[in-house]
Amino acid sequence: MKKIFYNKFGLGLLLSSMMFISCDDSGDATGYSxxxxxxxxxxxxxxxxxxxxxxxxxxxxxxxxxxxxxxxxxxxxxxxxxxxxxxxxxxxxxxxxxxxxxxxxxxxxxxxxxxxxxxxxxxxxxxxxxxxxxxxxxxxxxxxxxxxxxxxDCYSDLAGTYSYSTTNVSAPTGEFAAGPVTGNVTFTAVGGGVYNLSDASFGGWRGLYGPGNIATGVQFVDLCGEIAYAGVDQYNEVFTFSNLVINGADMSFHWENDYGEYGDTTLTRTDGSNWPNFVLQQP
Missing domain, CATH: 2.60.40.2030 (CalX-beta domain)
Known part of the structure; x- marks a missing residue:
């Protein structure tokens, strides 16, 4: 009986010691001391x-x-x-x-x-x-x-439809349209002064290649009065502006792309207001 008693007593001490050590080592609930x-x-x-x-x-x-x-x-x-x-x-x-x-x-x-x-x-x-x-x-x-x-502050409010007149449209393959080619272009706001253009050539491609030809995928960007094209068209071509002139409700500029097409466009507001005093973004 004496031998059995000591075995039980020794086992109890061992278990108590293990429990004490385990609790001490997991104090941060991560398993690390x-x-x-x-x-x-x-x-x-x-x-x-x-x-x-x-x-x-x-x-x-x-x-x-x-x-x-x-x-x-x-x-x-x-x-x-x-x-x-x-x-x-x-x-x-x-x-x-x-x-x-x-x-x-x-x-x-x-x-x-x-x-x-x-x-x-x-x-x-x-x-x-x-x-x-x-x-x-x-x-x-x-x-x-x-x-x-x-x-x-760079608030921009250009969403809407404007009339255009585009002249002197040319392509590197020899096509030329003296114009004027006229029509309407729509600016659709996508946020932050960025607008999707319904036709980035402003009728120029229609003058060069016939009805149904428009440049899509290109955007017009207005950042604090500085304007530029952004993105590329469906043929991965990059467009740029130059020769910007603001005259009340008319905004005139030269546009071209890196394929070699270009033209001169005048955009006219039809809502009775004038264009802001835009300048071109510097590269």
Whole structure:
């Protein structure tokens, strides 16, 4: 009986000891001991071009700006990094950002994003400043950075149908149409001052190649009064503007594409208003 008693007593001590050790090692509910948190963990904040510590941006660009926080070595726990707006009159209708970034345990980096929003309001310039990281960041030393933005309003309202008159249309294969070729073109808004064009040749292809020929897929871009073509047509051709002249309700320009087709067009507003004082975007 004495021998059996000691065996039971010894077994009980062993089980109690195992339970105590198990609970101690899983204190953070991850299966890893809290005692392995690393020391001297340093983080750096790198800005992805074109993001800088201070910039002026155009609302209509709807720009997205990114940055990355990188640790010199991983931690065994998540690192929480705050991002706070510290100044400015812009609010969440003007921009979006990550309010907190988390570097997961056993990893060394995380990326943050700042997105400029476009709306349909005519506004004065707005500003905001964000501070990435602060003294409350735990288990890593990350020197904070401030990122300052000035947002220039770029509201654009060009959706509609306009009449055109296109002359002096030419193709590299020898076709030529003196014109005028007349008709209507429709600008369909897709957001951020960008418009789909119903015919980027403004009747020029019809004058060169006959009825039914239009240039599709090309867009008209208005960013803070600077205009340009964007995209390519159904034949992967790039269009450009030159010789822009604004005269009240008439907007005249020379257009051409990298295939070698070109023409001179006058767009006329029929709603009784004048064109804005556009300038051409510089390459």
């Amino acid at each position: 809290n005692l392995i948190v690393a020391e001297d963990v340093v983080g750096t904040i790198s800005l992805d071009s074109p993001l800088t510590n201070s910039q002026t941006v155009r609302e209509g660009d709807e720009g997205v700006y990114t940055y990355t926080i990188t640790l010199n070595k991983p931690q065994s726990i998540d690192i929480h990094v705050s991002v706070l707006q510290t100044a400015g009159d812009a609010d969440d209708s003007d921009f979006e950002y990550d309010h907190e970034l988390i570097i997961p345990a056993y990893t060394t980096s995380v990326s943050g994003e700042i997105k400029i929003l476009n709306d349909d309001e005519d506004e004065d310039d707005e500003t905001f400043t964000l501070r990435v990281s602060n003294a409350n960041t735990s288990n890593a030393s990350i020197t904070s950075q401030e990122l300052s933005f000035t947002i220039i």
